[in-house]
Amino acid sequence: MQKVRLQWDNLRASFWFLPSMMVTVTMAFAILLIELDYGGFTQWLNRWPRFFGVEAQGARQILSTLAGSMMTIMSITFSMTLLALVLASGQYTSRILRNFMRSRVTQSTLGVFASIFAYCLIVLRTIRGTGNGDIEQFVPSLAVFFAFVMSLVGVVVLIYFIHHIASSIQASSIIASVAQETNAAIDRLLPIKSDYEKENEPNDPLAESLDERTWYPVPAKKSGYIQDVNLDTLLSEACLNRTIVRMERGIGEFLVQDTPLVSLALTYPPEQTLINALNAAYSISRHRTVKQDPAFGIRQIEDMAIKALSPGVNDTSTAVMCVDYLTAILARLAGRQFPSRYRYESQSLRLVVIAPSFEKLLAQAINQIRGNAEGNVVIVKCLLNSLDCIASLTHRRGNLSALDQQVTLIGELSKRSIKCKNEREQVDNLLLKVKHTLYVQADFSREDHALHH
Template sequence: MVSTAIILAITFIEIDSWASDDFLRQYPRLFGAGADGSRGMLTAIATSMITVAGLTFSLTITTLALASNQYTSRILRNFMNNRINQLVLGFFVGLFTYCLVVLRTIRGGNEDTFIPSLSVLFGLVLAIIGIGVLIYFIHHIALSIQASYIISLAADETISAVHRLFPQDVGKEAPHEKTLDVLQELAHQPRQLIPAKASGYIQSIDEDALFEFAHSHDVVLKMEKAIGEFTVQDTPLVALIGSYEVSDSNISTINQAFTISRYRTINQDAAFGIRQLVDIALKALSPGVNDTTTAILSIDYLSVILAQLAQRRIEKPFRTDESKNPKVFLVAKMLTFETFVKGAFDQIRDNAAGNTAVLVRLLKAIATIASQTANAGRLETLLNQAILVAKLADRSVEDAYNRNLIRLQFTETLQQLSAEEFLAILPLSSSQPETSN
């Protein structure tokens, strides 16, 4: 944006140099400022814009600190990547640069006078627009520190990643009878461990490059790390299965397929988006905060994400080239639907002991997710989560009224899961709460 401002300034200065003085004299109220007036106006605009840019930066930093303390530091990248923050700061700094470039061309004198009237007028127009930009930015900052905005922003980014990473709707999954046979066969073959050349989180993996390497060298590559996991330098990253002499260039080629950095991103790691919402919920459930509403809001958006995942096909780890060779060349380490569900609910459930509202909302979320899938394995995963929530409620909730609320929701959840037979094994009170006349 600063570069664009420089280009605009040079362009308007060139237009001013070719503009007819007679035309400018026809509109003295617009173009009648002299050299001193134009210089003073641009100086005032430049000074105010750099001051506003500093204010914008301060407000952004304050918001980051507040969000980090109240929610979780993992959402800071969402603020840093926010286009509105970038555009506002770029606008003010760009306008400051524009004024500086135009200001240096103003010359006053009897013989060598040059007043870029169009450039000065355009700078004034941009300054007036800047007032509106500042007002909008203050509104945006006030909105961006609200829990609902922060949670929905993280959820939207995660849902976009889900659509990108799991584009297919789930149908009838083809049975993979050879899975155990393949694993047993690979377990008895010689293997060489390819070490990681860096430490950090795995942001992305070029599976096509790994498959091409395995196919061209007629070996099997088994990924030891999945996206989002932390790897330590010189620890196993990939296992090469087969009789093949690994060279240093091969190790470099395999490592180049992995993007390792100091932090996680949602680009290929939908689990990181879930992790952000879980962190917000855990912070809200902590004794120092005790914000049940924010925790429930996080659970609601987690149910949206998991409902999307429940409808999607999560690829099997085995990669073959069926058209040419049925041999397995790549065994990828994939996150399963069960992994996503556990990552979303386990820690929240463990920290929600005795909190009736959160436990009820967890059961509602499980029922909502179950309504979006007919896959038996995924329904079993959700059933296990519902049972864990009910058992925790039985241990931690003593009030009969609250226990009955949880049992009613547990009953509805089991009905959605078509597993009503599990209701009888739980000792949650089924008695109705006492009422007064």
């Protein structure tokens, strides 16, 4: 079922699927209107000859003009879309191209113009006669009228599409779109947790002896990025074979064919049926997606920030915007319950997964931006304000420890790269402010822990 959903998501993200569906529906609509005209069900249209009265020759000219115009507009739309893709890829990062391709506005616009073109061709072919008193003349008046109406709709769609392209290539729109998709994935995959819940134990007592076992690797059948893993299938196979399944690659990682996908704690090599079942639990594709992998959304925004900080671009404002949205994402993650690495059947350990953690996602969001911010006081101060904001929203000891480590690294960066005394003082004051927030939150966490235990 998960693979079906992934295939459906991939179809919806393609340029061809939605336009093809729209063309198919429009063709069926054209045939329906022609049949109504042919069956005499539209004789009442003769009451309004100014709207529906048109001879065969005039109908041909109208439909030919509309079909040619729609094909020209569709070519312009494709050109504008490709230009936007090139500009966005060069200015920001190529990883955001898939977001443009998934745009419903772009897909619908292409579908509207292609649908009008196909509609006009179908109606045009059914017109008979020359209009010079032919007895066998047939003009589907209702279908021709709707062709005119659809062309007006196409003009409105074109105007809106130009507005959409102009706004969609702006940095704020791109970053906000990626952040929105990432937040939706976080809400779907990670439940909200309470700061009073017991934190996952970093060292599971039943997992301490894992290295002493004999592990048989299960090779991957194909190369690509892991989009999704059916953990229920892995767990059921582990229970059925009375073994432990250990994931060797997590969601979002690149997998090379014939390298270990998972490892099995067995005393004998696994059978081919088990190998096939474990491979079938993985969805592997040529690209990463945010739907099951929020880390990829963070990576996209981080890449835009790094590109903005590069000497060739030097766009500090865009980098600040990226840090602001990363702050919103990390603040959301600070209040989430991350899954445990260990899954059990009763009291027996059956599955060891590669699960995300706040510490890993924080490091992914901050590390490379910090590394490209040497001497940039604006970004250093922005990062410190970001960490201060996140720290004020969590009491979890693990989260606070990870934040404190990032603050220490930024402090070392400022000492090394900021030479101006006044700017150094500003950064030092911010460092003290963040340290104070971390201390207050950690002290509150200790009191709360003592209170609830």
